[in-house]
Amino acid sequence: MTTVLVFLDHPGASLAKSEREILSLGASLGEVVVALADEAGPAYLDGVGSYGVREYYRPETAAVSEVLVAGKAAFLAAAVRASGAGVVLLGNAYESKEIAARLGVRLEAGVITDVVALDSDLTATKSDFAGSYTVECRVTTDVSILTVKPNSFEAVEAGPPSSPREVPIPVELPLAAARVTGRVDKPVSGRPDLSEARxxxxxxxxxxxxxxxxxxxxxxxxxxxxxxxxxxxxxxxxxxxxxxxxxxxxxxxxxxxxxxxxxxxxxxxxxxxxxxxxxxxxxxxxxxxxxxxxxxxxxxxxxxxxxxxxxxxxx
The missing domain is CATH 3.40.50.1220 (TPP-binding domain)
Structure with a gap:
Protein backbone atom coordinates (compact mmCIF):
# COMPACT_ATOMS: atom_id res chain seq x y z
CA MET A 1 0.00 0.00 0.00
CA THR A 2 1.21 3.49 -0.86
CA THR A 3 2.29 5.65 2.05
CA VAL A 4 0.90 9.18 1.83
CA LEU A 5 2.63 11.91 3.82
CA VAL A 6 0.41 14.89 4.67
CA PHE A 7 2.12 18.09 5.77
CA LEU A 8 0.03 20.10 8.24
CA ASP A 9 1.47 23.53 8.88
CA HIS A 10 0.47 25.92 11.70
CA PRO A 11 -1.68 23.54 13.81
CA GLY A 12 -4.57 25.26 15.59
CA ALA A 13 -6.83 24.26 18.44
CA SER A 14 -8.63 21.82 16.14
CA LEU A 15 -8.44 20.64 12.54
CA ALA A 16 -9.47 23.22 9.95
CA LYS A 17 -11.81 22.25 7.12
CA SER A 18 -8.99 22.34 4.56
CA GLU A 19 -6.91 20.04 6.77
CA ARG A 20 -9.79 17.57 7.06
CA GLU A 21 -10.11 17.63 3.27
CA ILE A 22 -6.45 16.83 2.67
CA LEU A 23 -6.43 14.06 5.28
CA SER A 24 -9.52 12.53 3.66
CA LEU A 25 -7.86 12.71 0.25
CA GLY A 26 -4.74 11.06 1.63
CA ALA A 27 -6.77 8.23 3.19
CA SER A 28 -8.35 7.52 -0.21
CA LEU A 29 -4.89 7.05 -1.73
CA GLY A 30 -3.18 4.86 0.86
CA GLU A 31 -1.91 4.76 4.42
CA VAL A 32 -1.57 8.27 5.83
CA VAL A 33 1.23 9.59 8.02
CA VAL A 34 1.53 13.23 9.04
CA ALA A 35 4.41 15.70 9.32
CA LEU A 36 4.05 18.54 11.86
CA ALA A 37 6.73 21.22 11.97
CA ASP A 38 5.11 23.03 14.93
CA GLU A 39 3.79 21.92 18.30
CA ALA A 40 0.20 20.63 18.41
CA GLY A 41 -2.15 20.19 21.35
CA PRO A 42 -3.86 16.93 22.40
CA ALA A 43 -7.22 17.89 20.85
CA TYR A 44 -5.57 18.59 17.49
CA LEU A 45 -3.62 15.32 17.57
CA ASP A 46 -6.79 13.39 18.51
CA GLY A 47 -8.43 14.93 15.45
CA VAL A 48 -5.53 13.83 13.26
CA GLY A 49 -5.73 10.32 14.69
CA SER A 50 -9.47 10.13 13.98
CA TYR A 51 -8.58 9.98 10.26
CA GLY A 52 -6.67 6.73 10.71
CA VAL A 53 -3.25 8.35 11.22
CA ARG A 54 -1.20 6.11 13.52
CA GLU A 55 1.99 8.17 13.68
CA TYR A 56 3.21 11.66 13.00
CA TYR A 57 6.71 13.04 12.43
CA ARG A 58 8.19 15.91 14.39
CA PRO A 59 11.65 17.48 14.06
CA GLU A 60 14.01 16.83 16.95
CA THR A 61 14.85 20.54 16.99
CA ALA A 62 12.24 23.25 17.55
CA ALA A 63 14.33 25.61 15.40
CA VAL A 64 12.68 24.25 12.24
CA SER A 65 9.68 26.52 12.66
CA GLU A 66 12.00 29.52 12.99
CA VAL A 67 13.74 28.99 9.62
CA LEU A 68 10.69 29.65 7.45
CA VAL A 69 10.28 27.60 4.27
CA ALA A 70 13.88 26.36 4.01
CA GLY A 71 13.75 24.67 7.40
CA LYS A 72 10.34 23.14 6.78
CA ALA A 73 11.42 21.80 3.39
CA ALA A 74 14.47 20.17 5.02
CA PHE A 75 12.24 18.63 7.70
CA LEU A 76 9.72 17.39 5.15
CA ALA A 77 12.45 15.79 3.05
CA ALA A 78 13.67 13.93 6.15
CA ALA A 79 10.09 12.83 6.89
CA VAL A 80 9.64 11.50 3.34
CA ARG A 81 12.81 9.43 3.64
CA ALA A 82 11.86 8.15 7.11
CA SER A 83 8.35 7.15 6.06
CA GLY A 84 9.11 5.91 2.56
CA ALA A 85 6.18 7.97 1.28
CA GLY A 86 5.35 7.84 -2.41
CA VAL A 87 2.91 10.77 -2.27
CA VAL A 88 3.26 14.06 -0.40
CA LEU A 89 0.21 16.31 0.05
CA LEU A 90 0.38 19.95 1.11
CA GLY A 91 -2.01 22.90 1.21
CA ASN A 92 -2.07 25.45 -1.58
CA ALA A 93 -0.96 28.62 0.23
CA TYR A 94 2.04 30.49 -1.15
CA GLU A 95 4.28 29.20 1.63
CA SER A 96 3.15 25.62 0.99
CA LYS A 97 3.90 25.97 -2.72
CA GLU A 98 7.40 27.21 -1.98
CA ILE A 99 7.99 24.36 0.46
CA ALA A 100 6.77 21.92 -2.22
CA ALA A 101 9.18 23.42 -4.77
CA ARG A 102 12.15 23.21 -2.40
CA LEU A 103 11.16 19.66 -1.46
CA GLY A 104 11.01 18.71 -5.13
CA VAL A 105 14.58 19.95 -5.61
CA ARG A 106 15.81 18.03 -2.56
CA LEU A 107 14.15 14.77 -3.64
CA GLU A 108 14.46 15.26 -7.41
CA ALA A 109 10.71 14.71 -7.50
CA GLY A 110 7.92 16.14 -9.63
CA VAL A 111 5.60 18.81 -8.22
CA ILE A 112 2.04 19.69 -9.23
CA THR A 113 0.36 22.73 -7.69
CA ASP A 114 -3.28 23.93 -7.64
CA VAL A 115 -4.73 20.41 -7.72
CA VAL A 116 -8.55 20.38 -7.80
CA ALA A 117 -9.13 16.68 -8.62
CA LEU A 118 -7.06 13.50 -8.37
CA ASP A 119 -7.60 10.05 -9.86
CA SER A 120 -6.52 6.83 -8.19
CA ASP A 121 -3.53 6.61 -10.57
CA LEU A 122 -2.46 10.09 -9.38
CA THR A 123 -3.51 11.86 -12.57
CA ALA A 124 -4.16 15.36 -11.28
CA THR A 125 -6.51 17.99 -12.59
CA LYS A 126 -5.30 21.53 -11.97
CA SER A 127 -6.63 24.95 -12.84
CA ASP A 128 -4.55 27.29 -15.00
CA PHE A 129 -4.81 30.84 -16.29
CA ALA A 130 -6.96 32.06 -13.40
CA GLY A 131 -9.27 29.09 -13.63
CA SER A 132 -10.06 29.59 -17.33
CA TYR A 133 -8.59 26.20 -18.26
CA THR A 134 -8.12 22.84 -16.58
CA VAL A 135 -5.13 20.62 -17.26
CA GLU A 136 -4.61 16.92 -16.56
CA CYS A 137 -1.07 15.95 -15.61
CA ARG A 138 0.84 13.26 -13.77
CA VAL A 139 4.17 13.09 -11.96
CA THR A 140 6.57 10.52 -13.47
CA THR A 141 9.08 10.38 -10.59
CA ASP A 142 8.98 7.90 -7.70
CA VAL A 143 7.64 10.55 -5.32
CA SER A 144 4.67 12.75 -6.25
CA ILE A 145 4.40 16.14 -4.52
CA LEU A 146 0.98 17.77 -4.78
CA THR A 147 -0.44 21.00 -3.37
CA VAL A 148 -4.22 20.82 -3.04
CA LYS A 149 -6.65 23.70 -3.45
CA PRO A 150 -9.13 24.04 -0.57
CA ASN A 151 -12.79 23.19 -1.15
CA SER A 152 -11.85 20.79 -3.97
CA PHE A 153 -12.30 17.51 -2.06
CA GLU A 154 -14.94 16.36 0.37
CA ALA A 155 -13.93 16.03 4.00
CA VAL A 156 -15.30 12.65 5.09
CA GLU A 157 -16.60 12.17 8.58
CA ALA A 158 -13.85 11.36 11.04
CA GLY A 159 -13.79 8.28 13.24
CA PRO A 160 -13.38 8.23 17.03
CA PRO A 161 -10.54 10.35 18.49
CA SER A 162 -7.22 8.53 18.58
CA SER A 163 -3.77 9.81 19.56
CA PRO A 164 -1.11 8.99 16.93
CA ARG A 165 2.41 8.09 18.01
CA GLU A 166 5.08 10.79 17.76
CA VAL A 167 8.20 9.94 15.77
CA PRO A 168 11.04 12.48 16.28
CA ILE A 169 13.44 12.72 13.35
CA PRO A 170 16.76 14.59 13.02
CA VAL A 171 16.84 17.52 10.60
CA GLU A 172 19.91 19.22 9.16
CA LEU A 173 18.93 22.86 8.82
CA PRO A 174 20.38 25.00 6.02
CA LEU A 175 23.06 27.44 7.18
CA ALA A 176 21.88 30.27 4.94
CA ALA A 177 18.16 30.84 5.46
CA ALA A 178 15.74 33.57 6.50
CA ARG A 179 14.77 33.28 10.16
CA VAL A 180 11.84 34.50 12.24
CA THR A 181 12.98 37.27 14.59
CA GLY A 182 9.63 38.18 16.15
CA ARG A 183 5.92 37.45 16.10
CA VAL A 184 2.82 39.59 16.61
CA ASP A 185 -0.55 37.98 17.29
CA LYS A 186 -3.23 38.78 14.73
CA PRO A 187 -6.24 40.60 16.23
CA VAL A 188 -9.23 38.31 16.68
CA SER A 189 -12.27 39.51 14.70
CA GLY A 190 -14.74 36.89 15.86
CA ARG A 191 -15.59 36.10 12.23
CA PRO A 192 -14.92 32.70 10.62
CA ASP A 193 -11.83 32.15 8.51
CA LEU A 194 -12.34 32.80 4.80
CA SER A 195 -11.56 29.20 3.85
CA GLU A 196 -14.08 27.93 6.42
CA ALA A 197 -16.90 30.47 6.03
CA ARG A 198 -20.30 29.48 4.66
Missing part, protein backbone atom coordinates in the same frame (compact mmCIF):
# COMPACT_ATOMS: atom_id res chain seq x y z
CA UNK A 199 -21.06 33.13 3.86
CA UNK A 200 -18.58 35.69 2.50
CA UNK A 201 -19.18 39.39 1.82
CA UNK A 202 -16.37 40.72 -0.39
CA UNK A 203 -15.58 44.29 -1.44
CA UNK A 204 -13.45 45.84 -4.13
CA UNK A 205 -12.51 49.20 -5.54
CA UNK A 206 -16.14 50.32 -5.27
CA UNK A 207 -16.08 50.42 -1.45
CA UNK A 208 -13.71 53.40 -1.69
CA UNK A 209 -12.01 52.47 1.57
CA UNK A 210 -15.19 51.96 3.62
CA UNK A 211 -15.75 48.30 4.55
CA UNK A 212 -18.20 49.19 7.32
CA UNK A 213 -21.42 48.20 5.48
CA UNK A 214 -19.80 44.92 4.38
CA UNK A 215 -18.69 44.08 7.91
CA UNK A 216 -22.18 44.78 9.30
CA UNK A 217 -23.81 42.53 6.69
CA UNK A 218 -21.23 39.79 7.27
CA UNK A 219 -21.84 39.94 11.02
CA UNK A 220 -25.61 39.77 10.52
CA UNK A 221 -25.14 36.62 8.42
CA UNK A 222 -22.41 35.08 10.58
CA UNK A 223 -20.00 35.32 7.67
CA UNK A 224 -16.50 36.49 6.79
CA UNK A 225 -15.25 39.60 4.99
CA UNK A 226 -13.12 39.29 1.86
CA UNK A 227 -11.65 41.66 -0.69
CA UNK A 228 -10.23 42.05 -4.15
CA UNK A 229 -6.56 42.75 -4.74
CA UNK A 230 -7.33 46.39 -5.54
CA UNK A 231 -8.80 46.85 -2.07
CA UNK A 232 -5.93 45.15 -0.24
CA UNK A 233 -3.26 46.93 -2.30
CA UNK A 234 -4.92 50.23 -1.42
CA UNK A 235 -4.47 49.38 2.26
CA UNK A 236 -8.20 49.41 3.01
CA UNK A 237 -8.09 45.90 4.48
CA UNK A 238 -5.38 43.37 5.37
CA UNK A 239 -3.87 41.22 2.61
CA UNK A 240 -5.04 38.02 4.31
CA UNK A 241 -8.58 38.97 3.18
CA UNK A 242 -7.65 38.87 -0.51
CA UNK A 243 -9.61 36.47 -2.71
CA UNK A 244 -8.54 35.66 -6.25
CA UNK A 245 -5.77 34.30 -8.42
CA UNK A 246 -3.09 35.79 -6.16
CA UNK A 247 -5.15 35.40 -2.98
CA UNK A 248 -7.30 32.74 -1.37
CA UNK A 249 -9.66 30.32 -3.11
CA UNK A 250 -13.05 30.12 -1.45
CA UNK A 251 -16.22 28.12 -2.06
CA UNK A 252 -18.91 29.29 0.38
CA UNK A 253 -22.62 28.58 0.25
CA UNK A 254 -23.23 32.31 -0.35
CA UNK A 255 -20.79 34.82 -1.85
CA UNK A 256 -21.83 38.48 -1.94
CA UNK A 257 -19.69 40.62 -4.22
CA UNK A 258 -19.96 44.36 -3.59
CA UNK A 259 -18.18 46.92 -5.72
CA UNK A 260 -16.00 44.33 -7.49
CA UNK A 261 -15.82 44.37 -11.28
CA UNK A 262 -15.29 40.62 -11.51
CA UNK A 263 -12.10 40.51 -13.55
CA UNK A 264 -10.77 37.06 -14.36
CA UNK A 265 -8.25 37.21 -11.51
CA UNK A 266 -11.08 37.64 -8.98
CA UNK A 267 -13.23 34.93 -10.57
CA UNK A 268 -10.41 32.42 -10.08
CA UNK A 269 -10.83 32.61 -6.32
CA UNK A 270 -14.62 32.48 -5.95
CA UNK A 271 -16.36 31.08 -9.03
CA UNK A 272 -17.08 27.72 -7.34
CA UNK A 273 -19.28 29.41 -4.72
CA UNK A 274 -22.73 27.80 -4.51
CA UNK A 275 -24.71 31.07 -4.85
CA UNK A 276 -23.17 34.35 -6.05
CA UNK A 277 -24.89 37.70 -5.49
CA UNK A 278 -23.30 40.68 -7.25
CA UNK A 279 -23.87 44.35 -6.42
CA UNK A 280 -22.37 46.95 -8.76
CA UNK A 281 -23.35 50.33 -10.19
CA UNK A 282 -22.06 49.31 -13.62
CA UNK A 283 -24.64 47.11 -15.37
CA UNK A 284 -21.92 45.91 -17.79
CA UNK A 285 -19.59 44.71 -15.03
CA UNK A 286 -18.15 41.23 -15.84
CA UNK A 287 -19.19 39.92 -12.41
CA UNK A 288 -22.81 39.74 -13.56
CA UNK A 289 -21.82 37.03 -16.08
CA UNK A 290 -21.21 34.51 -13.29
CA UNK A 291 -23.65 35.85 -10.70
CA UNK A 292 -26.81 33.92 -9.81
CA UNK A 293 -28.44 37.17 -8.68
CA UNK A 294 -27.40 40.67 -9.70
CA UNK A 295 -28.28 44.08 -8.29
CA UNK A 296 -27.41 47.20 -10.26
CA UNK A 297 -27.10 49.85 -7.58
CA UNK A 298 -25.00 51.66 -5.01
CA UNK A 299 -23.60 49.22 -2.44
CA UNK A 300 -23.84 51.91 0.27
CA UNK A 301 -27.61 51.92 -0.26
CA UNK A 302 -28.18 48.22 -0.96
CA UNK A 303 -26.08 46.66 1.83
CA UNK A 304 -27.53 48.62 4.79
CA UNK A 305 -31.06 47.81 3.56
CA UNK A 306 -30.17 44.12 3.33
CA UNK A 307 -28.61 44.16 6.80
CA UNK A 308 -31.65 45.84 8.35
CA UNK A 309 -34.04 43.39 6.72
CA UNK A 310 -31.99 40.39 7.82
CA UNK A 311 -31.92 41.63 11.41
CA UNK A 312 -35.67 42.31 11.38
CA UNK A 313 -36.33 38.76 10.29
CA UNK A 314 -33.86 37.35 12.78
CA UNK A 315 -32.04 35.37 10.08
Missing amino acids: VIVAGGRGVNGNFGPLEELADALGGAVGASRAATDAGWIEHSAQIGQTGKTVSPQLYISAGISGAIQQKAGMQTSKVIVAINKDADSPVFEIADFGIVGDLFTVLPQATDEIRKRGL
Whole structure:
Protein backbone atom coordinates (compact mmCIF):
# COMPACT_ATOMS: atom_id res chain seq x y z
CA MET A 1 0.00 0.00 0.00
CA THR A 2 1.21 3.49 -0.86
CA THR A 3 2.29 5.65 2.05
CA VAL A 4 0.90 9.18 1.83
CA LEU A 5 2.63 11.91 3.82
CA VAL A 6 0.41 14.89 4.67
CA PHE A 7 2.12 18.09 5.77
CA LEU A 8 0.03 20.10 8.24
CA ASP A 9 1.47 23.53 8.88
CA HIS A 10 0.47 25.92 11.70
CA PRO A 11 -1.68 23.54 13.81
CA GLY A 12 -4.57 25.26 15.59
CA ALA A 13 -6.83 24.26 18.44
CA SER A 14 -8.63 21.82 16.14
CA LEU A 15 -8.44 20.64 12.54
CA ALA A 16 -9.47 23.22 9.95
CA LYS A 17 -11.81 22.25 7.12
CA SER A 18 -8.99 22.34 4.56
CA GLU A 19 -6.91 20.04 6.77
CA ARG A 20 -9.79 17.57 7.06
CA GLU A 21 -10.11 17.63 3.27
CA ILE A 22 -6.45 16.83 2.67
CA LEU A 23 -6.43 14.06 5.28
CA SER A 24 -9.52 12.53 3.66
CA LEU A 25 -7.86 12.71 0.25
CA GLY A 26 -4.74 11.06 1.63
CA ALA A 27 -6.77 8.23 3.19
CA SER A 28 -8.35 7.52 -0.21
CA LEU A 29 -4.89 7.05 -1.73
CA GLY A 30 -3.18 4.86 0.86
CA GLU A 31 -1.91 4.76 4.42
CA VAL A 32 -1.57 8.27 5.83
CA VAL A 33 1.23 9.59 8.02
CA VAL A 34 1.53 13.23 9.04
CA ALA A 35 4.41 15.70 9.32
CA LEU A 36 4.05 18.54 11.86
CA ALA A 37 6.73 21.22 11.97
CA ASP A 38 5.11 23.03 14.93
CA GLU A 39 3.79 21.92 18.30
CA ALA A 40 0.20 20.63 18.41
CA GLY A 41 -2.15 20.19 21.35
CA PRO A 42 -3.86 16.93 22.40
CA ALA A 43 -7.22 17.89 20.85
CA TYR A 44 -5.57 18.59 17.49
CA LEU A 45 -3.62 15.32 17.57
CA ASP A 46 -6.79 13.39 18.51
CA GLY A 47 -8.43 14.93 15.45
CA VAL A 48 -5.53 13.83 13.26
CA GLY A 49 -5.73 10.32 14.69
CA SER A 50 -9.47 10.13 13.98
CA TYR A 51 -8.58 9.98 10.26
CA GLY A 52 -6.67 6.73 10.71
CA VAL A 53 -3.25 8.35 11.22
CA ARG A 54 -1.20 6.11 13.52
CA GLU A 55 1.99 8.17 13.68
CA TYR A 56 3.21 11.66 13.00
CA TYR A 57 6.71 13.04 12.43
CA ARG A 58 8.19 15.91 14.39
CA PRO A 59 11.65 17.48 14.06
CA GLU A 60 14.01 16.83 16.95
CA THR A 61 14.85 20.54 16.99
CA ALA A 62 12.24 23.25 17.55
CA ALA A 63 14.33 25.61 15.40
CA VAL A 64 12.68 24.25 12.24
CA SER A 65 9.68 26.52 12.66
CA GLU A 66 12.00 29.52 12.99
CA VAL A 67 13.74 28.99 9.62
CA LEU A 68 10.69 29.65 7.45
CA VAL A 69 10.28 27.60 4.27
CA ALA A 70 13.88 26.36 4.01
CA GLY A 71 13.75 24.67 7.40
CA LYS A 72 10.34 23.14 6.78
CA ALA A 73 11.42 21.80 3.39
CA ALA A 74 14.47 20.17 5.02
CA PHE A 75 12.24 18.63 7.70
CA LEU A 76 9.72 17.39 5.15
CA ALA A 77 12.45 15.79 3.05
CA ALA A 78 13.67 13.93 6.15
CA ALA A 79 10.09 12.83 6.89
CA VAL A 80 9.64 11.50 3.34
CA ARG A 81 12.81 9.43 3.64
CA ALA A 82 11.86 8.15 7.11
CA SER A 83 8.35 7.15 6.06
CA GLY A 84 9.11 5.91 2.56
CA ALA A 85 6.18 7.97 1.28
CA GLY A 86 5.35 7.84 -2.41
CA VAL A 87 2.91 10.77 -2.27
CA VAL A 88 3.26 14.06 -0.40
CA LEU A 89 0.21 16.31 0.05
CA LEU A 90 0.38 19.95 1.11
CA GLY A 91 -2.01 22.90 1.21
CA ASN A 92 -2.07 25.45 -1.58
CA ALA A 93 -0.96 28.62 0.23
CA TYR A 94 2.04 30.49 -1.15
CA GLU A 95 4.28 29.20 1.63
CA SER A 96 3.15 25.62 0.99
CA LYS A 97 3.90 25.97 -2.72
CA GLU A 98 7.40 27.21 -1.98
CA ILE A 99 7.99 24.36 0.46
CA ALA A 100 6.77 21.92 -2.22
CA ALA A 101 9.18 23.42 -4.77
CA ARG A 102 12.15 23.21 -2.40
CA LEU A 103 11.16 19.66 -1.46
CA GLY A 104 11.01 18.71 -5.13
CA VAL A 105 14.58 19.95 -5.61
CA ARG A 106 15.81 18.03 -2.56
CA LEU A 107 14.15 14.77 -3.64
CA GLU A 108 14.46 15.26 -7.41
CA ALA A 109 10.71 14.71 -7.50
CA GLY A 110 7.92 16.14 -9.63
CA VAL A 111 5.60 18.81 -8.22
CA ILE A 112 2.04 19.69 -9.23
CA THR A 113 0.36 22.73 -7.69
CA ASP A 114 -3.28 23.93 -7.64
CA VAL A 115 -4.73 20.41 -7.72
CA VAL A 116 -8.55 20.38 -7.80
CA ALA A 117 -9.13 16.68 -8.62
CA LEU A 118 -7.06 13.50 -8.37
CA ASP A 119 -7.60 10.05 -9.86
CA SER A 120 -6.52 6.83 -8.19
CA ASP A 121 -3.53 6.61 -10.57
CA LEU A 122 -2.46 10.09 -9.38
CA THR A 123 -3.51 11.86 -12.57
CA ALA A 124 -4.16 15.36 -11.28
CA THR A 125 -6.51 17.99 -12.59
CA LYS A 126 -5.30 21.53 -11.97
CA SER A 127 -6.63 24.95 -12.84
CA ASP A 128 -4.55 27.29 -15.00
CA PHE A 129 -4.81 30.84 -16.29
CA ALA A 130 -6.96 32.06 -13.40
CA GLY A 131 -9.27 29.09 -13.63
CA SER A 132 -10.06 29.59 -17.33
CA TYR A 133 -8.59 26.20 -18.26
CA THR A 134 -8.12 22.84 -16.58
CA VAL A 135 -5.13 20.62 -17.26
CA GLU A 136 -4.61 16.92 -16.56
CA CYS A 137 -1.07 15.95 -15.61
CA ARG A 138 0.84 13.26 -13.77
CA VAL A 139 4.17 13.09 -11.96
CA THR A 140 6.57 10.52 -13.47
CA THR A 141 9.08 10.38 -10.59
CA ASP A 142 8.98 7.90 -7.70
CA VAL A 143 7.64 10.55 -5.32
CA SER A 144 4.67 12.75 -6.25
CA ILE A 145 4.40 16.14 -4.52
CA LEU A 146 0.98 17.77 -4.78
CA THR A 147 -0.44 21.00 -3.37
CA VAL A 148 -4.22 20.82 -3.04
CA LYS A 149 -6.65 23.70 -3.45
CA PRO A 150 -9.13 24.04 -0.57
CA ASN A 151 -12.79 23.19 -1.15
CA SER A 152 -11.85 20.79 -3.97
CA PHE A 153 -12.30 17.51 -2.06
CA GLU A 154 -14.94 16.36 0.37
CA ALA A 155 -13.93 16.03 4.00
CA VAL A 156 -15.30 12.65 5.09
CA GLU A 157 -16.60 12.17 8.58
CA ALA A 158 -13.85 11.36 11.04
CA GLY A 159 -13.79 8.28 13.24
CA PRO A 160 -13.38 8.23 17.03
CA PRO A 161 -10.54 10.35 18.49
CA SER A 162 -7.22 8.53 18.58
CA SER A 163 -3.77 9.81 19.56
CA PRO A 164 -1.11 8.99 16.93
CA ARG A 165 2.41 8.09 18.01
CA GLU A 166 5.08 10.79 17.76
CA VAL A 167 8.20 9.94 15.77
CA PRO A 168 11.04 12.48 16.28
CA ILE A 169 13.44 12.72 13.35
CA PRO A 170 16.76 14.59 13.02
CA VAL A 171 16.84 17.52 10.60
CA GLU A 172 19.91 19.22 9.16
CA LEU A 173 18.93 22.86 8.82
CA PRO A 174 20.38 25.00 6.02
CA LEU A 175 23.06 27.44 7.18
CA ALA A 176 21.88 30.27 4.94
CA ALA A 177 18.16 30.84 5.46
CA ALA A 178 15.74 33.57 6.50
CA ARG A 179 14.77 33.28 10.16
CA VAL A 180 11.84 34.50 12.24
CA THR A 181 12.98 37.27 14.59
CA GLY A 182 9.63 38.18 16.15
CA ARG A 183 5.92 37.45 16.10
CA VAL A 184 2.82 39.59 16.61
CA ASP A 185 -0.55 37.98 17.29
CA LYS A 186 -3.23 38.78 14.73
CA PRO A 187 -6.24 40.60 16.23
CA VAL A 188 -9.23 38.31 16.68
CA SER A 189 -12.27 39.51 14.70
CA GLY A 190 -14.74 36.89 15.86
CA ARG A 191 -15.59 36.10 12.23
CA PRO A 192 -14.92 32.70 10.62
CA ASP A 193 -11.83 32.15 8.51
CA LEU A 194 -12.34 32.80 4.80
CA SER A 195 -11.56 29.20 3.85
CA GLU A 196 -14.08 27.93 6.42
CA ALA A 197 -16.90 30.47 6.03
CA ARG A 198 -20.30 29.48 4.66
CA VAL A 199 -21.06 33.13 3.86
CA ILE A 200 -18.58 35.69 2.50
CA VAL A 201 -19.18 39.39 1.82
CA ALA A 202 -16.37 40.72 -0.39
CA GLY A 203 -15.58 44.29 -1.44
CA GLY A 204 -13.45 45.84 -4.13
CA ARG A 205 -12.51 49.20 -5.54
CA GLY A 206 -16.14 50.32 -5.27
CA VAL A 207 -16.08 50.42 -1.45
CA ASN A 208 -13.71 53.40 -1.69
CA GLY A 209 -12.01 52.47 1.57
CA ASN A 210 -15.19 51.96 3.62
CA PHE A 211 -15.75 48.30 4.55
CA GLY A 212 -18.20 49.19 7.32
CA PRO A 213 -21.42 48.20 5.48
CA LEU A 214 -19.80 44.92 4.38
CA GLU A 215 -18.69 44.08 7.91
CA GLU A 216 -22.18 44.78 9.30
CA LEU A 217 -23.81 42.53 6.69
CA ALA A 218 -21.23 39.79 7.27
CA ASP A 219 -21.84 39.94 11.02
CA ALA A 220 -25.61 39.77 10.52
CA LEU A 221 -25.14 36.62 8.42
CA GLY A 222 -22.41 35.08 10.58
CA GLY A 223 -20.00 35.32 7.67
CA ALA A 224 -16.50 36.49 6.79
CA VAL A 225 -15.25 39.60 4.99
CA GLY A 226 -13.12 39.29 1.86
CA ALA A 227 -11.65 41.66 -0.69
CA SER A 228 -10.23 42.05 -4.15
CA ARG A 229 -6.56 42.75 -4.74
CA ALA A 230 -7.33 46.39 -5.54
CA ALA A 231 -8.80 46.85 -2.07
CA THR A 232 -5.93 45.15 -0.24
CA ASP A 233 -3.26 46.93 -2.30
CA ALA A 234 -4.92 50.23 -1.42
CA GLY A 235 -4.47 49.38 2.26
CA TRP A 236 -8.20 49.41 3.01
CA ILE A 237 -8.09 45.90 4.48
CA GLU A 238 -5.38 43.37 5.37
CA HIS A 239 -3.87 41.22 2.61
CA SER A 240 -5.04 38.02 4.31
CA ALA A 241 -8.58 38.97 3.18
CA GLN A 242 -7.65 38.87 -0.51
CA ILE A 243 -9.61 36.47 -2.71
CA GLY A 244 -8.54 35.66 -6.25
CA GLN A 245 -5.77 34.30 -8.42
CA THR A 246 -3.09 35.79 -6.16
CA GLY A 247 -5.15 35.40 -2.98
CA LYS A 248 -7.30 32.74 -1.37
CA THR A 249 -9.66 30.32 -3.11
CA VAL A 250 -13.05 30.12 -1.45
CA SER A 251 -16.22 28.12 -2.06
CA PRO A 252 -18.91 29.29 0.38
CA GLN A 253 -22.62 28.58 0.25
CA LEU A 254 -23.23 32.31 -0.35
CA TYR A 255 -20.79 34.82 -1.85
CA ILE A 256 -21.83 38.48 -1.94
CA SER A 257 -19.69 40.62 -4.22
CA ALA A 258 -19.96 44.36 -3.59
CA GLY A 259 -18.18 46.92 -5.72
CA ILE A 260 -16.00 44.33 -7.49
CA SER A 261 -15.82 44.37 -11.28
CA GLY A 262 -15.29 40.62 -11.51
CA ALA A 263 -12.10 40.51 -13.55
CA ILE A 264 -10.77 37.06 -14.36
CA GLN A 265 -8.25 37.21 -11.51
CA GLN A 266 -11.08 37.64 -8.98
CA LYS A 267 -13.23 34.93 -10.57
CA ALA A 268 -10.41 32.42 -10.08
CA GLY A 269 -10.83 32.61 -6.32
CA MET A 270 -14.62 32.48 -5.95
CA GLN A 271 -16.36 31.08 -9.03
CA THR A 272 -17.08 27.72 -7.34
CA SER A 273 -19.28 29.41 -4.72
CA LYS A 274 -22.73 27.80 -4.51
CA VAL A 275 -24.71 31.07 -4.85
CA ILE A 276 -23.17 34.35 -6.05
CA VAL A 277 -24.89 37.70 -5.49
CA ALA A 278 -23.30 40.68 -7.25
CA ILE A 279 -23.87 44.35 -6.42
CA ASN A 280 -22.37 46.95 -8.76
CA LYS A 281 -23.35 50.33 -10.19
CA ASP A 282 -22.06 49.31 -13.62
CA ALA A 283 -24.64 47.11 -15.37
CA ASP A 284 -21.92 45.91 -17.79
CA SER A 285 -19.59 44.71 -15.03
CA PRO A 286 -18.15 41.23 -15.84
CA VAL A 287 -19.19 39.92 -12.41
CA PHE A 288 -22.81 39.74 -13.56
CA GLU A 289 -21.82 37.03 -16.08
CA ILE A 290 -21.21 34.51 -13.29
CA ALA A 291 -23.65 35.85 -10.70
CA ASP A 292 -26.81 33.92 -9.81
CA PHE A 293 -28.44 37.17 -8.68
CA GLY A 294 -27.40 40.67 -9.70
CA ILE A 295 -28.28 44.08 -8.29
CA VAL A 296 -27.41 47.20 -10.26
CA GLY A 297 -27.10 49.85 -7.58
CA ASP A 298 -25.00 51.66 -5.01
CA LEU A 299 -23.60 49.22 -2.44
CA PHE A 300 -23.84 51.91 0.27
CA THR A 301 -27.61 51.92 -0.26
CA VAL A 302 -28.18 48.22 -0.96
CA LEU A 303 -26.08 46.66 1.83
CA PRO A 304 -27.53 48.62 4.79
CA GLN A 305 -31.06 47.81 3.56
CA ALA A 306 -30.17 44.12 3.33
CA THR A 307 -28.61 44.16 6.80
CA ASP A 308 -31.65 45.84 8.35
CA GLU A 309 -34.04 43.39 6.72
CA ILE A 310 -31.99 40.39 7.82
CA ARG A 311 -31.92 41.63 11.41
CA LYS A 312 -35.67 42.31 11.38
CA ARG A 313 -36.33 38.76 10.29
CA GLY A 314 -33.86 37.35 12.78
CA LEU A 315 -32.04 35.37 10.08
